[in-house]
Amino acid sequence: MKFIINIPFRCGRQLLVCLTLMVLMPSCKKFVAFDPPPTFTTDDKVFNNDKSATAAMLAVYIGMMNDRYGSNGSFVCFSMTALGSMSANELVWTQNNTTAPTFQQFGDHALTPDNTYVHAFWLDGYNYIYQINAILEGLQKSTGVSAGVKQQLEGEARFMRAFCYFYLVNLFGDVPLVLTTAYQGNMILPRTSSDKVWQQIIDDLTAAKGMLTTTYPTAERLRPNRWTASALLARTYLYTGKWPEAEAAANGIIASGDYATTLPALNTVFLKGSTEAIWQLQPVQASANTLEGAQFIVTGVTQPNYEFTPQLLSAFEPGDQRKIEWIGYSDPANPAWAYPSKYKAGAGSVTEYYMVFRLTEQYMIRAEACARQGGAKLPQALADLNVIRKRAGVLLSAITDKDALLLAIEHERQVEFFAEWGHRWFDLKRTGRAEAILKPLSPPGNWKPGSVLYPIPSSEISADPKLTQNDAYAK
Template identity: 70%
Template sequence: MKNTFLHIPGFRQWTYLLVLIITFSSCRKFVTVENPPNILTSDKVFTNDKSATSAMLSVYISMMNDQYGSSGSFVCFSMSALAGMSANEITWTQNNTTAPTFQQFSDHGLTPDNRYVGSFWSDGYKYIYRVNAIIEGLKTATGMTDSVKTQLAGEARFMRAFCYFYLVNLFGDVPLVLDTKYQENMLLPRTPATAVWEQIINDLKDARSLLTDKYPTGERLRPNRYTAAALLARAYLYNNRWLEAENEASFIINSGMYGASLPALEQVFKKESPEAIWQLQPVIANANTTEGGQFLTTPNTRPNYELTPQLLNAFETGDNRKTAWIGFSSADNPSWAYAAKYKAGSGALTEYYIVFRLTEQYLIRAEARAHQAGKVTAAQADLNVVRSRAGLDPTIAADQAALLLAVEKERQSEFFAEWGHRWLDLKRTHRAEAVLKPLSPPDTWKPGSVLYPVPDMEIKANPRLTQNDAYLN
């Protein structure tokens, strides 16, 4: 058997075998095909630690590689750019064949045939299918050490929760696929979002108990216990479980694992970032993150992905994030602004994708505390940690309503052009229509526009799927 190898610097400089657990011609149909000669079959994957670990790493590698397809990817750059357009953070400036498809995100006029929406759905289920295969394979694995088996079980459950987190937030009710029985899964109806959230939280609780505090490698490229806790804190926040969100955030903050204070703004998106809880490593030779390659521009050239005036005007006077994380390509065109959190495009690898970072945990805890009686002062303290790093004075918000708006504004300034935070924040706080409808063209915002459409190709393949209300006509 001829094997395909991929060198991955950063994962202890090991050479791992790129493994696909189960291959299939279409994610939405979950159809298995004959295994090509350079792909290991599942009965061989779980016979030793190295090949089983390679199976899990192949999921992360695919997430990075998929960014370079014609339809984008489920995560990373596509989530930052396209959900950023939905949140009125970013606009596409080029007049080409891509413009109408991108404009649908900015205008909130998405159609079910939008290929980028299709990728969010299909890629999400592709990764879910692979981690389901890993979870199943580990249950009957032989020849593996217990510690590696436990680590991989935790990683797989975390990744399943991670994928469902974005699917349920983007689409609402989605099919809940928990195994590899493709003949049954290809005809699953949409599961109520409440049940999907329950599965996300249960998977994260399992991952938190299975994973250890220590990262499996010298870098933060594979999840540890705090990674699971970071997403769990977010999941609790999104479900209004304030005390549990506070406790998970405190677990991370108080661990000392990520420093006693927030690092300088210039260090946040470096590959050695002290506040990084989980990162993903770019896998294309001589390239850093896609954000660095796509968001940045040359002097006197209009950015392809331009930051909106509404975002620029949201920054307080003296906010150092505006100077550290935003670039302006022309002094004569002050609106030519672009996200510059990542500053490296091609060349030596100096930046990794930051998926979870410590700052979010302070803001999760601030919001969770603001919702609880008697915790206004504690909420202010957490908010001020973030404001201090940005060079701002302590917050003047002194009651619950003011604090919640202050946290929302702080999250806007902190997480712009990053993983769709602003879009998801406005949705979960039920403020999307009030904030975004006035910025949309007439008649494009409809009740239900906070959800993306279920891709039409998925509905054609599965007659039990239904469309979201805003896209029925």
Template identity: 45%
Template sequence: MNYRINCIFCFLLIVVTGCKKLIDVPGPENLTESTDVFKSDASAVSAVTGIYSKAMSSAVSFLNGGITIYTGLSADELIQNETNSTVQEFFINSLQPSNSLLRKDLWVRAYDLIYQTNACIEGLKSSKSLTEATRNQLLGESYFLRAFLYFYMVNLFGDLPLIITTDYTTNATLPRTNATIVRSRIKADLINALNLLIPSYPSPDRARANKWTVSAMLAKVYLYDDNWQEVESAASAVINSGSYSLEKDLTHVFLYTSNESIFQMMPVAQGYNTTEGNQFIPSRTFAVPAYSLSNYLLGVFEPGDKRVINWIGSQSAGGVLYSFPYKYKLKADFSASFVLREYYVVLRLAEQYLIRAEARANLGNLPGAIQDLDTVRYRAGLSLIDSSINKTDLLVAIQKERQTELFTEWGNRWFDLKRTKQADLVLKNRKLGWNATDTLYPIPGAERLLNPNLTQNDGYN
């Protein structure tokens, strides 16, 4: 298994070059030993913020548009309009273990980042020279990032190697760990982070994790476990913190100044705002979008929904009208006038309301669930929910609202179909060649050649 182990600490420092707005400290120079990296607060900050920077350093990769695009194709959100057979495998649910994007953009990229978080956790825990506040902040961020990475990996692949050290000799031959154990580690890391972090953000623009970032992620993790009481508690902590508010203007939600953002990632490549904006917005007038929205998704929106006119773009090409995701408004701009205006939104307040609504409904608090659901619907310009609605219909309404509010965001539709056990029922009638085993992606074949202890998911060779 390829975990990119060479010169990890040099690499951590190199990737932060040019990200002064994110880290607000100069990057240390000529430090190659792990003991040197974690001797000073400044160099330790550079090492941890290097993880964020690396995650955003290449187009369409694990944490930089890849999860949204590939799972949007696998579900019923996106249609691929370009003739790229490697991408097409995601769309027609015929992923091959040999798929280069599956390995490069998802598996390898994720484990690269996991290895970096492990290196930082080890270095921070062993350091005796950092100030307590800096050590706690950086260790909390590292625990959060590792949990965040594993959350998406386990939901994409199921059982997978649980690597929590930098012992590459052992890691290279680790078998897959049961997904239940991986999920337990995710929760343990998030609880560690929650105990270490404070409400204040350590950098401008909410581009690094704070206490509420972790609470928001915990709410999502508990949601996937149907742990309704913990979901309600974690989401309420964020909502009641007073730190966030829904943007009344939908065009402001995905700007880097949005007060709705709980956690967002700063683009680092010169000339780029978000990868998703660059991928989804057509390259020129009358050009066919690389990806368009499916009729299944478009048909879910109610008449008068403000999200349609604000978050969905349209373009005619060859006599066909295409609709495309337009939450992010900016493509790459390499002119001298380039200004970074959009960050990549990861966690936002509207999702927390919907998460809490689902928890409250399952706990029998229907009025509270309706209130949370109506908070999101009111912003979208929609009528409020009938207060006499029963629990079953309310849960259906919540899932529908998740589909329209969170479309093409971080694989929410794909994962919602799976966690509610609706994937096979819905997609077998919508996707050509669908099989029930398609809910998990295959383990990359090249990784299995490197590590013979890796087994394959059902339905794949």
């Protein structure tokens, strides 16, 4: 299957571009339950019928899983995990090659505005937003898409726009808020305050919740449903300090009855069809699983390309089964040669899907939201923390002090979500603890006020006179 989408996007050289998404493996039929048209563009013809309109939405998911990391990265999936983990002092790049300086800028907190991987985050983020805005506009004008499909697709599109802006605002801070396909005007937009971006994220997710049903559109959890929108909404409320709202959103998912009442075994969490999954993405490369499995897993006695830092390895308590199940060692005699092993499959038949949202995070969100509120909410916070600790095989906590419980929850998030979607990097930033923890681990003089944000790509500033640079990188 081949999708060709003509996309004028809001980034450095905003010209008409052609994005080709190749899907080679037969198993993608589970994801795409029909034969989409071989070629389509973002014009009205796409929205003449349910099939082609749905194909436009599926192309976004396929694009996110299409491996473009080798050509300077991609917006989500492996890049967010690997580079976010380096920023959080979880991983280091060990190979002395031409990629090393660009990669090591993340771990050293020495990013420059011309870093190609930073630019890829920006380019791909706005590329997807353009596609999503085109879908929303096409659906609004369409008379050929049935009402039920139109509502489902609009819900998915609003969710995905919120998803993209969630990562853009966390990576860059204030970013241009692009809500239309009027690319000539979008080329010269200024940055929008992060408060307004966060509000747009909440507005889109709230709308998506009202449009999506609790039933998944596919047999597997490969397209967003109502609880997927709730999962990101719960996280967004947590990040913006809306504790009661975060608690309520997470509680809705946990209490829904649509997910496992007991967390599954650690070695099954990242398999396709995992009972912990709220939303997964299916690999689309021929005879391949996730890029994590391909890039992180080491075969033979050799140093991993991506190696855990001593700080991450020392964070686990004695007996923590996550250190056993989710960390691999390429040389049993060398404990420093440790690498992420949440995903264990590389080439071959597909046994693992890419986990985007999982139930454990909702317990952690509810735990923190309750702990932040304190008082009568503390027992619930402790109970949720212990749900996670019980599965990990560590002693249950009996903490009753609010501040101590919050630190315990922060630690539990560290050892639960390491090397996963940049969670640790974002956690340290949103709690204001990044400088205290990461500055001493950075080369002297590298960490500056504002290093919690990535630089706005220099080519974007050159192309748009209204864009300004983040403080840590301004000359």
